[in-house]
Amino acid sequence: MITEKDVDHVALLGRLELTGEEKEMFTKQLNDILGHFQSLERLDTEKVQPTAHVLPLQNVYREDQVGRHISREDALVNCPDRNENYFKVPRII
Amino acid sequence: MQLFRLTAHELHNLLINKEISAEELNSAVFDRIEAVEDKIAAYTIRTKERAIERARMVDRQIRAGEKISPLAGIPIAVKDNMCTDGIRTTASSKILYNFIPPYSATVVEKLEAAGATVVGKTNLDEFAMGSSTENSAFFPTRNPWDTGRVPGGSSGGSAAAVCAGEAVCALGSDTGGSIRQPASFCGVVGMKPTYGAVSRYGLIAFASSLDQIGPFSRDVTDCALMLEAICGHDPKDSTSADYRVPEYTSSLVDDVRGLKIGVPEEYMAEGISPEVRGAIIKAMSLLESLGAEVDYTTLPHTEYALPTYYLIAPAEASSNLARYDGVRYGFRAVEGEDVIDMFMKSRSRGFGPEVKRRIMLGTYALSAGYYDAYYLKALKVRTLIKEDYDRAFEKFDVLLSPTSPTTAFRFGEKVDDPIQMYLSDICTISVNLAGIPGISLPCGFVDGMPVGLQLMGKHFDEGTLIRVAYTFEQNTNYHKRFPEI
Numbered sequence: 034m035i036t037e038k039d040v041d042h043v044a045l046l047g048r049l050e051l052t053g054e055e056k057e058m059f060t061k062q063l064n065d066i067l068g069h070f071q072s073l074e075r076l077d078t079e080k081v082q083p084t085a086h087v088l089p090l091q092n093v094y095r096e097d098q099v100g101r102h103i104s105r106e107d108a109l110v111n112c113p114d115r116n117e118n119y120f121k122v123p124r125i126i
Numbered sequence: 127m128q129l130f131r132l133t134a135h136e137l138h139n140l141l142i143n144k145e146i147s148a149e150e151l152n153s154a155v156f157d158r159i160e161a162v163e164d165k166i167a168a169y170t171i172r173t174k175e176r177a178i179e180r181a182r183m184v185d186r187q188i189r190a191g192e193k194i195s196p197l198a199g200i201p202i203a204v205k206d207n208m209c210t211d212g213i214r215t216t217a218s219s220k221i222l223y224n225f226i227p228p229y230s231a232t233v234v235e236k237l238e239a240a241g242a243t244v245v246g247k248t249n250l251d252e253f254a255m256g257s258s259t260e261n262s263a264f265f266p267t268r269n270p271w272d273t274g275r276v277p278g279g280s281s282g283g284s285a286a287a288v289c290a291g292e293a294v295c296a297l298g299s300d301t302g303g304s305i306r307q308p309a310s311f312c313g314v315v316g317m318k319p320t321y322g323a324v325s326r327y328g329l330i331a332f333a334s335s336l337d338q339i340g341p342f343s344r345d346v347t348d349c350a351l352m353l354e355a356i357c358g359h360d361p362k363d364s365t366s367a368d369y370r371v372p373e374y375t376s377s378l379v380d381d382v383r384g385l386k387i388g389v390p391e392e393y394m395a396e397g398i399s400p401e402v403r404g405a406i407i408k409a410m411s412l413l414e415s416l417g418a419e420v421d422y423t424t425l426p427h428t429e430y431a432l433p434t435y436y437l438i439a440p441a442e443a444s445s446n447l448a449r450y451d452g453v454r455y456g457f458r459a460v461e462g463e464d465v466i467d468m469f470m471k472s473r474s475r476g477f478g479p480e481v482k483r484r485i486m487l488g489t490y491a492l493s494a495g496y497y498d499a500y501y502l503k504a505l506k507v508r509t510l511i512k513e514d515y516d517r518a519f520e521k522f523d524v525l526l527s528p529t530s531p532t533t534a535f536r537f538g539e540k541v542d543d544p545i546q547m548y549l550s551d552i553c554t555i556s557v558n559l560a561g562i563p564g565i566s567l568p569c570g571f572v573d574g575m576p577v578g579l580q581l582m583g584k585h586f587d588e589g590t591l592i593r594v595a596y597t598f599e600q601n602t603n604y605h606k607r608f609p610e611i
Contacts, residue, residue, distance in 0.1 A: 040486070047444060047489040048451070049482055050470040059486050062544060066487060069545055070433035073503050076510065083505030084512055086335050086365070087561030087585075088322045093364040107228035111455035120453050125465045 035063045129154040130291035131608055134200045134348045137294065141188060141199055148181035148188070148199025152243055155201040159245070159292045162611045167267050168277075168287040170206045171214055172246035177201060180243045187241075196351045198241025203293035205284050206247035207254055208339070209328040210234055213244075217330045218262040219252045221450050221457045221476025231328025232360045233297055233339050240355045245293055248283030252478045253447065254304055254332045256280050257550045260541045261480045269311060270609040271575055275534040278308030281342070285312040288342045290611055295352050296342040301332050302435055303530075303554025305340045306566035310529035310578020313568040313607065315349045315595070316342045320586045321561035322367035325360030333442035334365070336435075336558040345605050346567065346596040350374035353588060369586060377589040380600045383417030387594070388522030392428035393553055398531045405570030405577040406528050409598065413526075416597060423522060425514040428556060430507050435555040436548055437491050437504035443481075444488030450476060483544060512560045519584050524594050528553050529566040529578030557582055565591045568604035576604070 040060050044051050051059065105118055114121040129137070129151050140146045156174050163169065184199035204210060207217040209227035211234075216222045234244065251261035259267040259282035267282045269275040270290040277286040281298030285308035288296050298305040300318035309316025317340045324339045331337065341352030354375065359368040389410060394403055414420045452458030452472030459475055462468025477485070491500035518525060530550055540547040557564040562585055569579035579598070583591040599605055 035490070039490070043486055043490045043493060046493060047485045048448075048466070048469045048473050049477075049485060050474040051482075055479075055482070059483065062483060063486060063490065065545060066436065067490075067500075070437065070500075073430060073433050073507055076427075076430065076507060078503060078506035078510070081506040081509050083502055084509040085505055087512065088365065088367060090322075090365060090367075095361055103228045108454075110228065111225055113452060113456075113458035122453055122465045123462045123468050 035060060035067065130158040133345050134197060134294050134343070134351055137200060138196050142194065144188065148184040148243070149178060151199060152177050152181040152201050152245070155245060155291070155293065162290050162292065165268060165273055165611055166270055166286050166290050166292065167265050168248050168283040168290065168292055169203070169246040170216055170218060170249050170264060170283070173213055173244055176213070177243040177245050180238070180241070184241050195240040197237065197355055200242050200294050201245045202237055202242045203246055203248045203284055203287045203296040204234060204244055205250055205281050205296070205298050207250055207299060207330040208234055208297060209330070210244065210247065213247065215247065215330070217253045218250045218264055219476065219478070219481070220263045221473070222455070223457060225455050227328070229328065232325035232362060233356045234328065236356055248281070248287055248296060250283055251280035252481050253330065253443070254280040254299055254301055255443070255480050255484055257303070257307060257547055258535070258541070259283065260537065261478060263478050266537060269534045270611055271313065272534070275536055275575065276311065278311030278530070278534060280304040282308045284342050285309055285314055285316065288312070288314045288344060289609060291608070295348055297339060298342055299329055299337055299339050300558065301336045301439060302558050303551045305342065306554050306564055306578065306580060307530050307551060309342060309566040310576065311534035313576030313604065314342055314344055315346055315565065315567045315605070316340065317349055317353065317565040317588070317591070318557065318563060319353065319357060319588055320563045322365055323357050323563070323586065323588070325363040325366045327360055327362040331446040333439040334446060335442060336439060338558070346592060346599050347375070347378055349565070350378055350592050372589055374589060374592055377592040378596045379593050380597050382413055382594055382597045385418045385524065385590070385594065386522045387413055387418050387420045388423035388518055388525045389420065390425040390428065390518070390525060390527060391422050392425055393527035397549070397552065398528055401572040402528045402532060402577050405572065406526070406579065409569045409579050410526065412601060413594070413598060416601060423518050423525070425518060425556065427507065427510045427514050431511055431556040431559060432548060432552060434504045434507045434511065435559060436487070437500050438508065438559070440484040440488030441491045441501050442488070444485045444492065447481070447485060508559050511556055515560045515562060523590055525582040527580045527582070529580040530554070533572050533575035533577060553580060561585065563588045563591055565595050567595050567599060569598070569602070570604060571607070
C-alpha cells in the first residue's frame, strides 16, 4: 500500500513538486497500477537471470581519437541563462 | 493525378522519367497539408522552405543525368522526438518547447543524405508516452478515417500524416508499440525493426533498452526502401548492432509457400474485440491458401508482459528524464529559490500528467527497498518472455497476431484511466521486451475503421516479415483505400 507520504518521498527523489490534487491522484493511481502488477509475484524467478538488454553487447569501445564535436557556442545556445561560457543556475549552497 | 496519394516507388519512377519534378511533388504535398491539416493536426512544425530547397537540389541532379536514390525528393515526416539540426524539436512537451538541436539524429542525416525532403515534425504523446496523442502538450492529432477518433500513439502524427497524404513516408519510434499501434489505427504500414538495427543517436530517449526507430509507409515496398535507408551500425550509438544490412527490397516476393506461421493463442483470447479477431482469422486463411503453414502456438508468459513493461519502461524513463532540469536547455521556472527548488519547479511545470505518472512509477520501482520486488523482478520476467519467443521461433518462421485489441477509439474514452490506456498496447509490448522486429499492415476494416495485422520475426529477420507482409498485401486491396477527409 502506497501512502501519500511515500508519494512525497518518491516525488522528491524524482524532483517533482506535486500539488495536493496531484498527490491524491498519484497515490490512488500508483496503488491501482501496482496492485494490477501483483500478478508477477505468482512467477517463481529465483533461478532466472535478469535481462537488462537484449543484444549480447559488452564493452563497446572506439579508438581514442579526437572527433568532430559541437562548438561551445552551439552547446550553450539553448540554455535558459548563461554567464559567458558557463551555464548559470540559482545558488547551490 | 493526385501526387500526394502515390507511394515513394511510384513517385521515384515519375521523377526519373521526368514526368514530374521533385519541387512539384513537394509543393503538391504542402498543398495537401494546407488543405487537410486543420482537421488532422499531424504536425508540430512544417519545414516548407527547407524541403523545397532540397527538392530543387534533387531536380538539379536529375537534370544533370545523375542517378538518384529511391527516396530522393520524396517528402518524409519526422516524429518530433528526433533531433533535426536547426529545426525545433519538442517531443511534444512544454519542457522542450523552445529546443533547437545543434545536430541531427543519424536517421535524419541518412534520409537527407539519400535526398529525402523533411516536410515537418509530427505530433506525439509527450516524450512518446501514450497510445493516442492525447498526451501531447500541444494538441491531439485526429484519425483521418474518423476525426472523432484517435490516430493511436505515440507516433500518431506520423501515422496520420502518411494516411492523409500529408507525407509519403514518415519516421516513428516504438518503445511498446508506438509505431505499430498507430499504423494499425490509421491503416498504414509501420515497422519496428530489431533492437539495435537502427541508430538511436539523436532520438530523445524514453526507455533506452526498448526504444527503436522505424518507418511508416502506405505499402510494404516503401517500408523496405525506408529500412534500407535507415538501418545499419552507427558508432555514435554504442547499442547499435554491427551487422551487414540485407537488401530488404529483395524480400519483396509474392510467395509464402512453405513458410511456417504461428498464431499465439494468447493474442486471440478475451480482450480482443470479436471484429478484430474475425479479420485476423481471415488473414490466417488467406496466408494458408497461399501456401503458408499456419498453426496455433503459445507464448505462455504473455499475461505478464504488461506489468513487466510498465515497470521497466518507466524505470528507464525516470532515469532518462532526469536530464530535464532547466539548466542546459528547455523550460526553466525562473523563481527557484535555490538550484533544487528551480529543478523541481521547472520539471513540475514542464512535464504533463502522464510523464509525471511514469517518473513516479519508475522512481518508485527503482527506489531503495522496492528495487528487487519490482524492477529486478520485471527484468527476470523479461527473460521468460524472451524465452517464450525463442521456443516459438524454433518451430515457426513468423508469428502473427492482431496489432491492437480494437480499432481506433474515441477521444476521451481512455484518457482518464491509465490502465485501460496501457491495455491498448497489450499485443505490441512483448516484441519490444524481446527486442525482435514487428510490422503492422492493414488487414480489414470494421465500421470504416482499419484493422492492423501484426507479424513478428526473429532477431534481424526483417526480410521474412517483409516477404509475408508483401505477399499478404499483393493478394488484398486494403492498402489501396484512402480516407475521405
